[in-house]
Amino acid sequence: MPLPTAYSPNYYSLDDILATQERTPCKFLINVPKMGNLNPSTIEKDLPAGTALELPMWLVLEMSTGRQPIVLPELPKIYKEAYREILEADACAVDLHKFNLYFYELGSYAKRFDRKGDVHQTLLHTFRTRFRQLMDLADNSISDPSVQQRLDTLERRLFKDGYNARTKLNAWLVESGATIEAANMVINHKKRKRLNMEDLMK
Amino acid sequence: MFGEKGYALVKELSRYEDSLPPYNTDLVNEVSNEIKLLIDQNKEDAQMTTDEGSGAPSMVSTIRIRHAAVKRNLRCLMAYHYNRIRCLRTMRWEFGSILPVDIRANLSSAESEPWQLICGQSVTGGVNLAVDLKPPKALYIEVRCLADYGNLELNDGSVILLKKDSRHYLPRNECEELIRQGVLRHIV
Known part of the structure; x- marks a missing residue:
């Protein structure tokens, strides 16, 4: 199904929900009674101060804000100094998909944990450097799927949109007559049905 | 771990790019049960804190964590249903007023109702909006x-x-x- 493309302020955005499920390390500042089940390595009922855990982003965000923060959040590994240096050196050569599926979305949350603002700069720099390559890819799409596999979710969507716009423009330039076509979902639905039929024949 | 089931629900939906997966009644029920359970536990602990005054250790942080999980689960549920309805709306434009049988089987009973509503909307005042999506050049x-x-x-x-x-x-x-x-x- 086509997903809505709106970003983090969108309460219903599936991508945002998936991105905030990624884990980030944090350290508990105070004793939390009855929350021992958050730490899978103990069977104690309470969670003592000083425990270091990796928890989902949504929980860490909720716990680290407010007047009395419960945890002290740390940067996820991929936004730390060592990884930032790799990105500064040459962002185009990096397989962002392997870093994280939601590199930019997660980064926009993680940058709050970094007071110096280096993460912010790195994100911007990475996107700016890679965008040129991305546009080039979308405009001159070669039949090499391995290039697409190195993009993160945001980039992949931009690539798809750019590619579709390109094909549409080309179609219009070659032939400006508007053909009525079968709807996208109908075509895909038929293909799927055919596949199911083939399964049954076996 | 909190919110795992809600996440599974959203993940399942996000895997389908161009179609509607079957309505996952079991998982939806499990998520709502988790929400109920968390709220009950919170009520209990909040009651205890107010009853005993300063004697018991403060439960505020525990309650906060549970409440965050409740909010998260709610968000997952809402997003699941909202995005399914959105998909249905797109399908009305793509498939026309009659859905293929196998897709219809994937709808929950509550979802067939909006479908009727959407169908009514696209034929407003006797004008069928689904015609001439591209400007006609010849009759x-x-x-x-x-x-x-x-x-x-x-x-x-x-x-x-x-x-x-x-x-x-x-x-x-x-x-x-x-x-x-x-x-x-x-x-x-």
């Missing part, structure tokens, strides 16, 4: 049949037989829907 177009469809009665009363691989010259507004549904193909 008649040439089409080829891609499937054995059977008889089609035109507005002027004549009946034509749509057989596979046959060619016809038809009024544009009467065959547009069939083209969208993949029965006919427009030949330029």
Whole structure:
């Protein structure tokens, strides 16, 4: 199904929900009674101060804000100094998909944990450097799927949109007559049905 | 761990790019049960804190964590349903007013209702909004049949037989829907 493309302020955005499920390390500042089940390595009922855990982003965000923060959040590994240096050196050569599926979305949350603002700069720099390559890819799409596999979710969507716009423009330039076509979902639905039929024949 | 089931629900939906997965009643129920459980535990602990005053250790942080999980689960549930309805709305434009049977089977009973509503909306005041999605250039177009469809009665009363691989010259507004549904193909 086509997903809505709106970003983090969108309460219903599936991508945002998936991105905030990624884990980030944090350290508990105070004793939390009855929350021992958050730490899978103990069977104690309470969670003592000083425990270091990796928890989902949504929980860490909720716990680290407010007047009395419960945890002290740390940067996820991929936004730390060592990884930032790799990105500064040459962002185009990096397989962002392997870093994280939601590199930019997660980064926009993680940058709050970094007071110096280096993460912010790195994100911007990475996107700016890679965008040129991305546009080039979308405009001159070669039949090499391995290039697409190195993009993160945001980039992949931009690539798809750019590619579709390109094909549409080309179609219009070659032939400006508007053909009525079968709807996208109908075509895909038929293909799927055919596949199911083939399964049954076996 | 909190919120795992809600996440599984959203993950499942996000895997389908162009279709609607079956409504996952079991998982939805499990998520709502988790929400209920968390709220009950919170009530209990909040009661305890107010009863005993300063004697018991403060439960505020525990309650906060549980409440965050409740909010998260709610968000997952809402997003799941909202995005399914959105998909249905797109399907109304793509498939026309009648859904294929296998997709209809994937809807929950509560979802068939919005479908009726959406169908009513796109025919407003006698104008069918799903016609002429692209600006027409000619009244008649040439089409080829891609499937054995059977008889089609035109507005002027004549009946034509749509057989596979046959060619016809038809009024544009009467065959547009069939083209969208993949029965006919427009030949330029």
